[in-house]
Amino acid sequence: MAKESRLKYLTNGIIKENPNLVLVLGTCPTLATTSSIINGLGMGLSTAAVLICSNIVISAIRKIVPDKVRIPCYIVVIAGFVTVVQMIMQAYTPALYSALGLYIPLIVVNCIILGRAEMFANKHNVIDSALDGIGMGLGFTLTLCIMGAIRELIGSGTLLNFRVIPASIPGMNILNLASGGFFVFGCVMAAVHYFSKDKSKIRDNVGEADLFREAQDLKKKEA
Secondary structure, three states: OHHHHHHHHHHHOOOOOOOOOOOOOOHHHHHHOOOOHHHHHHHHHHHHHHHHHHHHHHHHHOOOOOHHHHHHHHHHHHHHHHHHHHHHHHHHOHHHHHHHHHHOHHHHHOHHHHHHHHHHHOOOOHHHHHHHHHHHHHHHHHHHHHHHHHHHHHHHOEEOOEEOOOOOOOOOHHHHOHHHHHHHHHHHHHHHHHHHOOHHHHHHHHHHHHHHHHHHHHHHHHO
16 A cells, blocks of 8 residues: 555656646746756756755655744755755756746745645655655656657757748747747646546536436426
């Protein structure tokens, strides 16, 4: 049972409790940094690294931090890891750091990280919190990569900066804008909800609705 529950912690964040597409958290960086796969991947991995590390530390100190000051303590922990990630990116990937700009320091106030700290890491042990951080980080990164791929391919005709669609075919430039990000986000969210929901329940509900309509029609005829 312990192995099954830990596997659930690891896989929940990918689809079932995806922080973007199901919980609808962290939408600001999702829309702003998914103009390409590289930007989405960079933002996703940066956030995932902070999420995993902060979950581990917050879980380790949860019993010694007073409840009244736990939120400020969480923010200090998260800010420390964000600073480390920011300095590493600035040193080793300056182009990506410049492309992401302000959204790297804004990881500090990302709803996903603070939300998982309060809802999960504050109530579970270090290993489970680390697995939760990995699962949520993978789900977040996967969403950003999918959105980045769609927007980059249709908007610019490239993938990973390689030309895929001939330059003679104009791209849909609107997908490179914020409005295009909203549209792609809505489409991906709708697709995930459609393929992940229980089809049997839908069929049962449709059948019940049909029976209800038939009963109403019979009442009208009798009247």
